[in-house]
Amino acid sequence: MILSISGVGKRFGGLKALDNVNLNVKKGSVHAIIGPNGAGKSTLLNCLVGRIVPDQGTVGFDGYSLLGRQPHEINQAGIARVFQTPEIFGELTVMQNVMIPAFARKDGAFRINVWKRATDRKAVREEAEHILEDLNLSDKRDQVVNSMSRGDKRRLELAMCLVQHPKLLLLDEPTAGMSRADTNNTVELLKKIAERGITKVIIEHDMHVVFSLADTVSVMAQGTVIAEGPPEAIKSDPKVQEAYLGGAHL
Numbered sequence: 001m002i003l004s005i006s007g008v009g010k011r012f013g014g015l016k017a018l019d020n021v022n023l024n025v026k027k028g029s030v031h032a033i034i035g036p037n038g039a040g041k042s043t044l045l046n047c048l049v050g051r052i053v054p055d056q057g058t059v060g061f062d063g064y065s066l067l068g069r070q071p072h073e074i075n076q077a078g079i080a081r082v083f084q085t086p087e088i089f090g091e092l093t094v095m096q097n098v099m100i101p102a103f104a105r106k107d108g109a110f111r112i113n114v115w116k117r118a119t120d121r122k123a124v125r126e127e128a129e130h131i132l133e134d135l136n137l138s139d140k141r142d143q144v145v146n147s148m149s150r151g152d153k154r155r156l157e158l159a160m161c162l163v164q165h166p167k168l169l170l171l172d173e174p175t176a177g178m179s180r181a182d183t184n185n186t187v188e189l190l191k192k193i194a195e196r197g198i199t200k201v202i203i204e205h206d207m208h209v210v211f212s213l214a215d216t217v218s219v220m221a222q223g224t225v226i227a228e229g230p231p232e233a234i235k236s237d238p239k240v241q242e243a244y245l246g247g248a249h250l
């Protein structure tokens with residue numbers, strides 16, 4: 001297991017957003033977390049990246065405890081996250097955006113060394129070009145990001161994660177707000193980057209995406225995991241169908 005979440009709880013005032021969450025992610029797998037709105041999915045992800053500190057429980061990543069770590073320490077330990085709304089630099093070009101985390105990785109978080117040796121710069125740049133190619137962004141490399149579509153921005157954000165060489169990639173609704181065509185495109189890209197062997201945890205509301213990507217699905221409802229298994233078993237689980245009644249549909 002690359003990620004082990006055990007007994008995690010988090011309250012917001014009187015509300016139990018997370019209640020004894022147990023979840024293990026196998027190295028190299030794509031693990032989806034689904035569940036109705038308000039189930040606690042984003043809160044759980046925020047616990048993994050250090051934005052929220054759980055009240056109870058433990059989170060272990062690759063032999064290292066994540067509890068009490070700052071977001072940048074967690075990032076340096078090998079966890080990258082694609083946010084629900086893209087966090088990118090709108091006034092810069094696609095290439096400039098990708099070069100920022102690429103250099104940060106080499107020099108430590110956000111300490112960018114402009115005097116870096118030319119050969120190093122060249123290697124980093126070549127890798128960035130390669131990743132942009134993989135994500136179909138090569139022809140937009142010199143475009144200013146603000147002028148691009150939402151789908152392009154999300155792909156850029158993914159590229160910014162990949163240049164960091166994460167061991168674990170967390171994706172919170174990567175297809176939110178996308179057209180069907182862009183969604184299908186993203187699924188294909190995620191499959192392509194699966195070949196890099198990066199473990200992925202993906203929160204997703206689009207069942208088409210979940211069932212075409214995930215090896216394992218965990219279903220959350222009311223702050224806890226109510227079912228877990230391969231996609232086919234999850235689809236026919238009566239507990240899961242019940243959790244979705246009145247809300248989203250499987």
Ligand SMILES: Nc1ncnc2c1ncn2[C@@H]1O[C@H](COP(=O)(O)OP(=O)(O)O)[C@@H](O)[C@H]1O
Pocket residue numbers: 012015017035036037038039040041042043044
């Ligand atoms: N910072 C916060 N303060 C208070 N309540 C919150 C906060 N973040 C989330 N919640 C509440 O916790 C519950 C779980 O939210 P969330 O993790 O965003 O669910 P999901 O991502 O599954 O839709 C919801 O009832 C939400 O309103």
Ligand SMILES: [Mg+2]
Pocket residue numbers: 041042043
């Ligand atoms: Mg959410």
